[in-house]
Structure formats: C-alpha cells, structure tokens
Amino acid sequence: MKPISPIGVVRSARREPSLRDGWGEVLSRVELDAAALDETATRGLDAYSHIEVIFSFHQAVRTCRGDQHPRGNPDWPLTGILAQRAPNRPNHLGVTVCELVAVEGLALTVRGLDAVEGTPVLDVKPYLPEFAPRGEVRVPEWSVELMSRYF
Template identity: 35%
Template sequence: MEISLKAIGYVSNEVENRKDNSWGQDVSKIVLEKEYFGGLNGLRNFSHAIIIYYLDKANFDINKHLQRRPQNRDDMPLVGIFSQRGKDRPNQIGITSVQIISATEEVLVVKGLDAIDKTPILDIKPYYPMYDCKENAIVPEWVNRLMEHYF
C-alpha cells in the first residue's frame, strides 16, 4: 500500500547537518504553510507538543540499517530498526516531544526538536500526559546510555 502525505510546514533553525546528540538546547521555528495559519490557536496553552516530521535526508538501506548498533556505536547491541529511533528508517518518519516556547497564528517555536533546517513537518499534536507518558515503562539499559548526551 502506498500512502501520500503533504507537509503542513517546515523547520527553520541553525542545524544544517544531521547529528546524533546535543539536541536539547536547539531552538527551532516550525513555519506553517499559509493554508494552515490559525491551526496553532490554543497550542500556546500547552507546555509541550509532539512534532511529526519527514526525514527527507534519511536513506534507508535494508542491508545496512535493518539491524545495526544504535548510532553505530561499538558499545551498543545489534538490534533491529524497530527497536531504535534511528533516522534511516523504512518510512522516513520522525517524531519528537518538544517544549513549546511560543506560538503565533503561523509559527510555533520549540526547544529540543531533533530535526535539521528545512525538514518538512507532517503534523503537530499537543502533548497529553494521559496518552503520551506511561508509568512504569521499561527500556533496555543500553537506551539510557545511548540517550546520555542526546538532549
């Protein structure tokens, strides 16, 4: 099945190259396409949002990325692509929870978005703790090591 999506906007920030860590202090603007102006109304009352974006610079190679060590680090286990949040994925979809700095009718300013400048935005959802934060969630120990310097 083939699915077609349309970008609702794009990222504007100072990040020009893909990277694997230090996203936590990056501030990004999400600039909406004109037809979606007004769609951010009410979002400024939230502290966080979930940004869904198209990893347009990613390049999934099944032989290279189906199973690999996260961030190609030797201290990480060999795991499948669906056990990690790597950028080179079968469907180039990224998702990140971010802190909202401000919102106008046409621009959302956020902190902690792990996307480079000009990345197409597919959707924006408000962060609802009852949906998006699960108590007692378990991750393997390597995930904590992997994320030490990510944000």
C-alpha cells in the same frame, strides 16, 4: 490511503544531520504553510507547554529493513530498526515531544526539536500526559547510555 504532504518546515541553526547530541537547548521555528492550514489552525495551542512534532528524515540516505548497531556503535547490540529511533527507518519518520516556547500565527518556536534546517513537518499535536505511558517504563541499558547526552 491518502498521501501525506508536509504542512510546514523546520528552521534551525543546525544544518546537517549528524550524530551530535545536545538537542535540549536548540531553539527551532516550525513555519507552518498557509496553503496547507488555515490561520486559525494554531488557535489554543499556546495553552500547552509541549507539542509533538511529526517530521520526515528527509536527508536519510538509506533504509534499514532489519537490524543494525545503534549509531553504528559495535559496543551496543545488533538491534532491529523498530527497536530504535534511528533516522534510516522504513518510512524515515521522526516524532519528538518538544517544549512550545511561542505561537505566532502559523509560526511555532520550540525547544528540543531534533530536526535540522529544512526538515518537512508532517503534523503537530499538543502533548497530553494522558497519552504518556502508564506505569513503569522499561528500556535497554544501551539506550540509556545513548540518550544520556542527547537532550
């Protein structure tokens, strides 16, 4: 398997990982690395309203291999790490669909990216609704409560 290397970094006013919500209006800049990508890598990306950013939870301090209470809240059920989106995942990977505000060469301005200053970016993909779920989406009640203030 080819090793994964960052292709850029997040620039954000949010400096520390925390359980803070309200990511919806956070503006960030994804600065792509000219050593990793040709300057033409973003050509046509501005035609999309949203992108998926794949990044590393580089400040995660532990890895969960089993279950935990989401956000450490004992009011929510013990849930396997693969059934939640916590940063202490086996490979500390995050994926977020965010609004693409601007494309300036290898710099992307985005809204709603839940990554802190200095987060390594592993990949960027245009968001295509055809890849979104088809049909009804089912989620547990605790996740509805958790996400009610997240974005």
